[in-house]
Amino acid sequence: xxxxxxxxxxxxxxxxxxxxxxxxxxxxxxxxxxxxxxxxxxxxxxxxxxxxxxxxxxxxxxxxxxxxxxxxxxxxxxxxxxxxxxxxxxxxxxxxxxxxxxxxxx
Amino acid sequence: xxxxxxxxxxxxxxxxxxxxxxxxxxxxxxxxxxxxxxxxxxxxxxxxxxxxxxxxxxxxxxxxxxxxxxxxxxxxxxxxxxxxxxxxxxxxxxxxxxxxxxxxxxxxxxxxxxxxxxx
Numbered sequence: 001x002x003x004x005x006x007x008x009x010x011x012x013x014x015x016x017x018x019x020x021x022x023x024x025x026x027x028x029x030x031x032x033x034x035x036x037x038x039x040x041x042x043x044x045x046x047x048x049x050x051x052x053x054x055x056x057x058x059x060x061x062x063x064x065x066x067x068x069x070x071x072x073x074x075x076x077x078x079x080x081x082x083x084x085x086x087x088x089x090x091x092x093x094x095x096x097x098x099x100x101x102x103x104x105x106x
Numbered sequence: 107x108x109x110x111x112x113x114x115x116x117x118x119x120x121x122x123x124x125x126x127x128x129x130x131x132x133x134x135x136x137x138x139x140x141x142x143x144x145x146x147x148x149x150x151x152x153x154x155x156x157x158x159x160x161x162x163x164x165x166x167x168x169x170x171x172x173x174x175x176x177x178x179x180x181x182x183x184x185x186x187x188x189x190x191x192x193x194x195x196x197x198x199x200x201x202x203x204x205x206x207x208x209x210x211x212x213x214x215x216x217x218x219x220x221x222x223x224x225x
Binding site: 001032034036042043044045046049055087089091092094095096097098099100 | 141150151152153164166167168200205206209210211212213215216217218
């Protein structure tokens with residue numbers, strides 16, 4: 001099984017901050033990585049796939065990078081609607097999610 | 107636009123079978139992969155399995171012995187059966203479209219349905 005580890009688990013930030021979330025895979029997953037945003041009581045929403053490709057309609061302040069075992073999700077200027085929990089997902093071998101990173105208001 | 111909606115019992119007794127259905131509207135279920143994912147309260151996401159409209163399936167190895175999925179293209183629906191449930195199977199269950207072939211991510215999700223396992 002491929003394990004996915006996100007850090008930090010919780011992140012406190014202010015509107016306008018640049019935010020970076022890291023996701024590490026237990027073995028190489030090439031660029032088979034997706035990022036999701038989940039708000040309370042809602043289904044996850046796809047943000048990024050293939051490590052760095054923005055899904056349709058996702059604001060350009062979101063970006064993804066990385067390959068192999070280390071990946072990052074960056075929000076260039078945090079907006080009020082971005083406070084949520086973010087999950088990475090590897091899809092190199094079946095599918096595994098990270099444990100999530102909660103972005104909360106500082 | 108394509109929408110997904112889960113349906114099924116919200117309460118299942120221990121040792122019984124959890125059965126859920128996902129109805130796809132606004133588009134055809136054919137020629138796509140479809141998945142089930144679950145999320146216990148306050149916890150992360152766990153992929154359960156996926157199915158192609160041809161009947162091909164992939165299941166999470168940790169659940170494989172208890173999971174089966176089926177598809178009814180005439181009704182634009184796909185279903186999940188999880189046998190011998192315990193309290194650990196209590197979760198919100200999501201259906202989703204699994205985009206891709208050998209490697210897949212989830213581009214469309216249902217709203218989710220809470221299933222509680224309790225006597």
